[in-house]
Amino acid sequence: MTTNSQLAYQRIVLASRPKGQVVPENFRLESLPVPELKDGELLVRNHYMSLDPYMRGRMEDAKSYAAPQVIDETMIGGTVGEVVASKNAKFNVGDKVIGMLGWSEMGVSDGLLLRKVDTTHIPLSAYLGSVGMPGLTAWYGLTQIMQPKAGETIVVSAASGAVGSVVGQLGKQLGCRVVGIAGGADKCAYVVNELGFDACIDYKAGNLEADLAAATPDGIDAVFENVGGEIFDASLARMNAFGRIALCGLIAGYNGEQLSIKNARVFLTMRLTMRGFIVSEHMDLWPQGLKELGGLVATGKLKFRESVAEGIAAAPEAFIGLLKGKNFGKQLVKLI
Numbered sequence: 664m665t666t667n668s669q670l671a672y673q674r675i676v677l678a679s680r681p682k683g684q685v686v687p688e689n690f691r692l693e694s695l696p697v698p699e700l701k702d703g704e705l706l707v708r709n710h711y712m713s714l715d716p717y718m719r720g721r722m723e724d725a726k727s728y729a730a731p732q733v734i735d736e737t738m739i740g741g742t743v744g745e746v747v748a749s750k751n752a753k754f755n756v757g758d759k760v761i762g763m764l765g766w767s768e769m770g771v772s773d774g775l776l777l778r779k780v781d782t783t784h785i786p787l788s789a790y791l792g793s794v795g796m797p798g799l800t801a802w803y804g805l806t807q808i809m810q811p812k813a814g815e816t817i818v819v820s821a822a823s824g825a826v827g828s829v830v831g832q833l834g835k836q837l838g839c840r841v842v843g844i845a846g847g848a849d850k851c852a853y854v855v856n857e858l859g860f861d862a863c864i865d866y867k868a869g870n871l872e873a874d875l876a877a878a879t880p881d882g883i884d885a886v887f888e889n890v891g892g893e894i895f896d897a898s899l900a901r902m903n904a905f906g907r908i909a910l911c912g913l914i915a916g917y918n919g920e921q922l923s924i925k926n927a928r929v930f931l932t933m934r935l936t937m938r939g940f941i942v943s944e945h946m947d948l949w950p951q952g953l954k955e956l957g958g959l960v961a962t963g964k965l966k967f968r969e970s971v972a973e974g975i976a977a978a979p980e981a982f983i984g985l986l987k988g989k990n991f992g993k994q995l996v997k998l999i
Contacts, residue, residue, distance in 0.1 A: 670697040673975050674737045674767035681722055684918045685986060689722070690738070690979040698771055705751045707760060707770050707777070709744035712975075713791040714982045714994040715825075719917040728941050738766035738978075741796060743780065743787050744998075754779070761790045766978055768998050784961035792825050792993035793967040794957045800942040801829035801887070802952040804909030805837075807945075808938050809885035813838030816879050818898050821889035822863060823850040825967070825993035826911060829956070830887045831860045832965055842878045844871075844894055846988050853991070858966060872897050891915045891922045899926040899935075908937035917986055968992030 671694050678691040700706060721732040721739055732739055742764040746754050751774045754760070762777040764770030780790050792798060811817050817834050821827045822843025831854065834841040843854040843863040851863035862878040864871060875897050882903040888895050891913035916922040929935060959965035970990040972981035978996045985994045 671695060672697055672767065672769040674765070675975060675978055676735050676766075677722060677732050677738055679734070680724060681719075681918075685719065685722070685979075685983050687979045687983070691735075692976055697769060700748055700750045700771065702750050703773055704771055705746050705749040705754045705774060705777075707742070707744045707762065707764060707772060708747045708999065709742040709764055709768055709770060710997070710999045711743050711788045711791055712764075712766055712978070712996045712998060713741035713795075714972075714978065714985050714990075714996060715740070715797070716912055716914050716917060716985065718982065719986055728944075737764075739763065740765050741791050742767070742770065743790050744770075759787055761795065766975065766996075768975055785957055788969060788971075788993075788995055789960055789967065791995060792969065793829055793960050793965055794953060796942060797825035797993060798829050798956045798965075799949055799952045800911060801826045802833065802956060803942050803945055803948060804887050804911055804940060805830050805833050806952075807948070808909035808940065809887060809907050811837055811839045811885050814840075815884035816840040816842065816881055817885045817887065818842045818844065818875070818879065818883050818901075819860075819887045819889075820844045820894050820898070821912070821914065821988075822854045822858075822860065823968075823991060824889065827887065827889055828854070828858055828967060828992065829965065832858055835859050835861075836964075840879075840881075842875070842883075844875070844890070844898075850991065853968070857968075866894055872900065875901060885909075887911060889914060892920075895922075896924065896926045899924070899929050902929055902933045902935055904933050906933055906935045908935060910937055910939040914986065914988075970994045972996045974998070 724731045743761045746758040760777045817839050819827045819830045823845045831841045841860045843860045846867045851865045854860045854863040864874045879901050883901045885907045886898045887909050889912040892915035
């Protein structure tokens with residue numbers, strides 16, 4: 664009989680903090696023995712792990728909403744997988760679970776931060792995307808901060824990504840005119856033709872301000888901002904009075920670039936409201952949001968796309984690509 668101590672698994676740790684852009688040398692792949700379980704613990708074999716822009720901020724040793732990623736420890740991240748051994752009465756072998764077991768093929772948990780998921784009508788990977796943290800981020804920013812009404816115009820930056828794609832589809836279901844901003848003709852075609860946005864601006868085409876003005880003839884009532892920089896400024900210039908902005912991400916500055924707001928005066932002249940938010944601080948609303956999102960995915964009313972890297976060793980390059988906008992939809996790493 665093979666014991667856990669004779670088995671091994673791989674993980675990726677943060678080897679060093681980035682100086683500017685993230686490079687592969689910031690990470691290290693390690694092999695570890697599978698530990699024996701203590702009473703109350705369970706062992707999960709991760710099937711997928713999530714790569715998300717917030718991880719870039721955690722790699723810095725800077726004051727933020729969460730503690731920095733610890734050097735030489737497993738990189739933080741969401742995972743979905745299957746329980747393969749259990750000494751916890753609440754979890755059985757074979758249970759599918761979502762958790763934060765990081766960039767690792769396996770993980771030991773006491774069960775407190777794990778949640779069982781049902782894969783009958785929802786693919787396991789979707790629990791890291793549209794029916795997980797990215798979907799909840801979209802749902803929260805739209806419903807709690809933007810609060811759009813039917814007939815209003817909303818703009819979503821990084822519209823083809825895991826978060827932006829959900830924002831736009833939910834906005835359409837509320838009866839809004841939805842305009843996306845994305846990088847490249849292929850992403851814009853997907854946003855309009857597959858996701859149902861009314862228009863999508865390709866910021867790489869070089870006509871951002873003029874194209875956005877043409878797509879928002881009645882101005883902009885609410886913005887879901889993922890990027891910052893000139894893309895955010897272009898939206899600000901089109902804002903209507905009492906517009907609302909959900910500030911989710913500033914990926915244009917994730918390598919340390921300063922992001923000034925040149926059109927700041929419109930906050931006064933248009934009496935705008937902007938609120939930054941971290942979705943993990945609003946756990947009280949997760950059950951409601953997950954129920955709505957799960958129902959939409961299960962019935963085919965919420966579409967999603969995934970970029971999947973194969974094997975844990977591919978994670979650093981996939982993450983670097985994510986920060987440069989190379990992914991299309993939700994970025995995952997398939998581990999099994």
